[in-house]
Amino acid sequence: MSLKKEQLIEGLVEILGSEKVITDPEVLKESSVDRFRRFEELHGVYTQPLPAAVVYPQDSSQVAAVLKFASDKGINIVPRTGQTATEGGLETIVENSVVLDGSEMNEIIKIDSYNMQATCQCGTPLQVLEDQLREQGYTTGHSPQSKPLAQLGGLVATRSIGQFSTLYGGIEDMVVGLEAVFPNGEIARIKNVPRRAAGPDIRHVVIGNEGTLCFITEVTVKIFKFMPENNILLGYTLENMKTGFEILRQIMADGYKPSVARLYDREDGAYHFSHFANDKCVLILMAEGPKKIAEATAEAIEEIVGAHTECVKVDTPYIQTWFDNLNWDATDVAAERAEILETKNIGNTTEISADWATINKIYEVCIERIRNEIPDMTLVGGHSSHSYINGTNLYFVHYYNVVDCKPEEEILKYHHPIKKIIVEETIKAGGSMCHHHGVGKHRTPWIKDEYGSSYYILETLKNAFDPEGVMNKGTIFPG
Amino acid sequence: MKYKVIINACSPSYKARAEEILSFLQEHHLTSGNAAGYNEAIVFYAEEQKAEDIINRLPFKTFKMVRIKHYQPEIILTILQELEIGSPAQIYIFPGDSSGNELAVRFAWRLNGSSLVAVEKITIQDNALVGIKKVYSGNLRGAFIFNYKPYCFSLARGMSRFEADIPVEKKNYTFHDYSSKTISLQPHDYLESPKEEENKLEKSSFIIAAGRGTGNSMEISRLQNIARELGAELGVSRPVVMNAWAPLDQLLGASGAVVSPDICLTLAVSGSPPFYYGIEKSKTIIAVNHDEHAPILKAADIVIIDDYKKVIDTLIKLAADEKGA
Amino acid sequence: MRILVLFKIVPDLDLLQDKEWTIKNTLPVETAYVKKIINVYDESALELTLKMADHSINNKQQIELSAFTIGEPHADLFLKKLLALGFNNTYRVQCSADLRFNPYAIAYIITAFASQYGPYDLIAMGMQSSDGDNAKTALLVAEMLTWPCITGVTGFELRDLDLVAVRNINDQGLVEQLVHEPAVLAVGNAPCSLLRVPTLRDIKSAADQEIAIISLQSLGCDLKKLNRQNDTELESLNTVNNTRAGLVIEGTSAEEKARLLYEKHLKGWLSSR
């Protein structure tokens, strides 16, 4: 670092004005971490170098100016929007980093209901866009659990996915065009077209970059007609995850597209559905869309599930209240924090994917190993929540009591060893170690194993677009 | 029907509780009896209290003053039983507080009667009594038939009050000294005496109510200061006291204080029925919540749908400017 | 020292939206489809008891903890958790009858149980349940056993063999008192009393401990009679209407809305005080 902190801040103030350059120590502390280190943070322990400033650009040209300045001076930039990152993507591991926060760029630029697309700035909370669309009878079809908090920039940057993905797809299926700013200050706009065959699809350079290649300033997503009156929610209890995976496979292979397709194991099921799970696995499906399609989908699902005698149907109201309370907002986050502090019990998740032939093996071996190898576990379970023609995801849920260790040791003692088991077993079996939360900073040790020989392509992107290595150091690419 | 009222004057808020009962009696056209000296109140007070003060402040005409060592439900129950078992009234009305609840239920049991806690309203038909009260955490109201006499019930917390100034010479009372009474069941010794204070929230005309959405104890202490600067009292919802972000006596709601300020400003409160119970008597409810679907927004007079922090910070600035000007 | 903690499994009513109450003025209200939790005050009673036991381990007092509920098999999930957390015995009286508004019956069954399986030195339980809102059960248990009862309890610890220091909140404020056994402790809003979480290892090592399932019959309880003897009877239910004007202050920013609120509704009132 050639630049002193004071000069760095001066430079930023010159670009953005002093109001938009925040150096309040409390803000800097909070901005040095994300959910991954919340146990430390809750105890007032901050182990990462504090950023020099958090800055709030108001438009793309300001973003460009900040990035250019950072590139020239070798300042590490950590982009962020909604701050719901779970994998350390927001950790500032480099001394005097600058957190580039796009949340004040939050305009909904256009809802184009004729061409069925909506354009907004990166700081628009998905909930705000979705509420506005629903008022007009439309939806993005995107419904991650963090919808009330997460913003479009972050949602695109992490390749996020929502609870209705089996019908609408992940964010990569929704983004039609976008604007991104690169570290050299280049502002690139990808136009909104239905499809094109004019070379590789460059959207994918941006989607999922986790702030390591560019800063996303604007996004255009598809919109769909919102017809909740046609929704048909179906629920079942069953004995085995294996049966559940097989049912999901059949539904997908037979060509049906429920929006929700979720399979919970006993442990996770007991946690969410204490009112009916009764020590069973739980399968939940929702048919939606135009009435006739929804009805046909539901009918087919009932037929497919019906052939498996171990499945017992659950009345819809039993699932409806759960469904109505699914999303997480600021209050839930506050409640969780208070609970963790009081009980010293903390839960995290690791999401992976694999093909149908492999998924159950990964599930079984990971659960078994975590149970046996990690101390003080209070819950190890999981669910599949996003299915595809060739496979599905698994969302491992792991809770433990933090016993006999300092707040800053929690990750080393528990969280890392758990992640290691899940990631290594998954890669060994041929699956992907990251289904939708991104790589962040805590899965980078395995990124080369994840990619194998194709790592060459990924690495070349980094070298080309961020030659100075100033974009979110330690994220995706080992630091 | 003949009724009696039981008052626990050991409680610092006995006057308010008595006024609530008086108002209840009036609404149900039950006051004439007391005036005629037929129905009466039984008033328990502690030996260190001044009986004259209590007599002066009580809005009743006919009552028994029963002196005890200090408040202890077991003693009060034993004395009540002794006093009443011979010719019990048909109805016993207890105040809307925790001792009222406790005494109503236990006294009814001892006299083979029936009891109901937190009653808002009664109807009397053909010698039968029906009590109406909230159930399902305040989400619904239930009507209950009392099956056995005597019918004992406590009022719901924070019912409306009627302040009556009755000249002492019109009051008709007798003294009964039970201060040396002991019972075989002598279970308690106070290690730390209760503080003799009325709840500040009950008297305040401006209350700021903070909910779980405020996030942590630091923010609550900040709001304590802001409330002070604005001349308001800070009340909180249950999660806030359960997380120990604020002391218990700041709890609002069915299980806390029931208040009736001119203005109640709620910040980051969802407005669940047990909480709302505590503030529903407010003249004006102003709610700030960033979730447009939060139930409090329908149950408030004036609403801001936004981040409460930005709102309260602006308010405090404006108020300070006003003061400075 | 034998301590019995009573708890009830209830629907988490916070999960229900207000629209769901507007259509339910029928008896009885259907809440089977809502996620189940331990009644909030009972949860506090369980945790406060465990906290008390934690402390007495240091004092080497012999403490036996029992947990008890009345209800259907879905409660067993919670009883198993309590076994894992160190409760020595767990009991469930099998009963599928709807006793939400019959605290008399509940107290009667508890008393019958305590007499048959006791003697107990302390009984701890919540002061009220979220569905019935009766607030009577603990008091009736105390009366039936002719024990004293402390209400609004926020914490307790053992002081001596038959002496418990109890903190509670009553109409006079926060009180601390020494209580001789036996006594019923009715737990109220007790800060920091979320139930702790058992580890998988705890669960495994408690796996072969059984939940004792008890029939009403074996306690000499006749449901018909208990229903007949209930001192009050729910006759009808009605919705509660809390609706007010809900005038929304519109503005382009929070600051602007706050300013409008201040100018129109607060300034005059604040200065007139």
Ligand SMILES: Cc1cc2nc3c(=O)[nH]c(=O)nc-3n(C[C@H](O)[C@H](O)[C@H](O)COP(=O)(O)OP(=O)(O)OC[C@H]3O[C@@H](n4cnc5c(N)ncnc54)[C@H](O)[C@@H]3O)c2cc1C
């Ligand atoms: C309770 C909870 C539930 C969740 N549920 C889901 C779920 O159902 N599905 C799902 O996919 N995820 C879920 N997540 C994870 C998280 O919400 C998503 O990853 C989300 O996409 C992050 O968006 P954000 O705006 O909060 O981004 P942030 O947390 O601010 O940032 C996330 C990452 O993106 C980068 N980034 C942010 N903004 C930009 C930008 N403008 N340009 C470039 N890079 C940027 C950051 O550097 C960081 O690496 C959940 C998280 C929580 C806490």
Ligand SMILES: Cc1cc2nc3c(=O)[nH]c(=O)nc-3n(C[C@H](O)[C@H](O)[C@H](O)COP(=O)(O)OP(=O)(O)OC[C@H]3O[C@@H](n4cnc5c(N)ncnc54)[C@H](O)[C@@H]3O)c2cc1C
């Ligand atoms: C038997 C029983 C008795 C009870 N008695 C009481 C009682 O006496 N008193 C009581 O309070 N509760 C009581 N409860 C608990 C009650 O059911 C609710 O759980 C509680 O009132 C919820 O408190 P809350 O509104 O603060 O929290 P929540 O319901 O979690 O609501 C928080 C709100 O804050 C909003 N918010 C979050 N962040 C912001 C922000 N930055 N800006 C604006 N808004 C924001 C959210 O949108 C949300 O609406 C009782 C429960 C039971 C079962």
